[in-house]
Structure formats: structure tokens, C-alpha cells
Amino acid sequence: MEINIFPDQSTSNEIPSGQETNPNNSEIQIHQLPCSIYHNGRANIENYFVVNPIFQEEPLYETFFRGRRLVGRCVMLDDKHEGCIFKESSHTLNKPSSLTTNEEIEETRSWETSHKFHSFMVWEHDTVPLPSNNRLLSSLDWLEIANVVSS
Template structure:
């Protein structure tokens, strides 16, 4: 199967007016949902401070960052993961090109290398995300989302460091 080159195009208008893009908080839930897109979170997914952290008179900063919710009757405990200073996250969409359907990877199996360009359009921006786990708070060691953000930001610092 041939690989499809991934090209990120950011429209010039986006770079000039970043205030026009909406601010969101992505929720990373520990289940598979057959949907990928915006949802009416205020109506269907209620987020509260975690009961164990609010029961204490003086919760730690880590404990006060915990949230609690229920999804399909199952308790979820969430951790607010703030992106490091100077970093922003973006939600992108890849709309189909005019007159074509979205490109499927299987379309290129026997055609050799193709010079295909996918256009990604920024839809929203975030500076924090909520990482959820079943019954226990997610932690940086076992949660792939938290550890990935930490690893990628450390790698970016090394890659972009000035040579001494």
C-alpha cells in the first residue's frame, strides 16, 4: 500500500485573526464511540468537581483539578491537563475536496505512490483538555494521552534548542 503524504495547510486568514476561532476543551473518554465530532456537552455530559477532592477542607492543587462525571451509568474521573505555557492545541477537519469523496487509504493499494494532498482546516483551539478514566484518576505514568503530551513537549524543546 502506498503512503499518503500529509500536508498541513493553515489559511492565511486564520493566522491573521486567531480570535475568530472558537475555544474548546476536548474530552478524552476511555471508551469507543462511533462518532467523531462536536457534541452538545452541556446538555448530555455533566461535569462536577470530584467528590473525594471536595470532601477535604484543603484539597491539593492536583486533587482540585479532578472532575467527576457519569457516562452510560459508569463513573468517570477526569484530570484537567493544561498544555505547557507557549503551546496551543488545535482541532482540525479535513473536508472533502470539491467533486470528490474523502480519500480512503484502501483506494491506493495497487496504484503505486500517489502525490495526494489532504487539506486540514483549523476548527477550534484549546489550552487544556480533560482526560477521563474509569473509577480512578488518570495518571501520567499509565495514561497515554498525558504521557504523550509530556513526551512531545520535551522532544520539541530538545529539537528547537539553540546549540550551545
């Protein structure tokens, strides 16, 4: 199982990040971690999730999360694709019923784009994230194959 972390404000780590679509237009960083966390809300990653570059042939990064070493890479989306973070909002409508004097309550769900991004970080335990060991990276390969087949 995986978790995505996206803070509301920019962090000081020097890795590429996406553009936020909120009014103050600050930058956000998207991280896809190889673990499960049973928490839904803000996390103080600015102080505790310290990302350090690893100097190798390609730009890689290293961090530690709950005592486990993670190796990451930044994935840049091409010009044809854009990442979005959606926020669910539900609305309750009072709908008058024609058969009775009571009103029916109808709940509708809608999704709004809260952030857009053009890059994100993918992390794996002790190994470099590759399409062979990461489902998200392999799905991006399928995007390219689908574009070739459809054209």
C-alpha cells in the same frame, strides 16, 4: 480506543476550556474519554455530560458516562504549545488531459484548523488520570523530554 468530544458552543460546566477560532470566538471544552463510541457528529453533552468538581489535594472532576464513573483532570498546555482541531475538506478539480479530449478528475485533500485550545480534560474509569495509566498524558511528558534534548 479513545474518543474526543468537542461541542460547537460553550457549556455551563465550570472547568477551564480552550479558545475557539471561529468568528463568534466562543469557548469550547475538549474531553478525552476512555471509551469508543461509533458516532461521528454532535452530541448533546451540555445537558447529559454533567461535570462535578471533587475536592481533594489537586483539582479533579467526576462525571458519569453511560452509567460508568469517570474521574478527570484538566491539563493546561504551556505557552510553547497549542492544541488544534482540524477539519478535513476535499476539493475536486477537473484537469484537462493533454492526450485525450476527456478531462481527468483529481481530488485533493486539505486540512484546516477549525479550533485552537490551551487546555483539555482527560478522563479515566474510577482512577485519577496519570501518565502511567494514560497515553495522552505520557505523550505530553515526551514533549518536555524532546524540548530538553533539542535545546
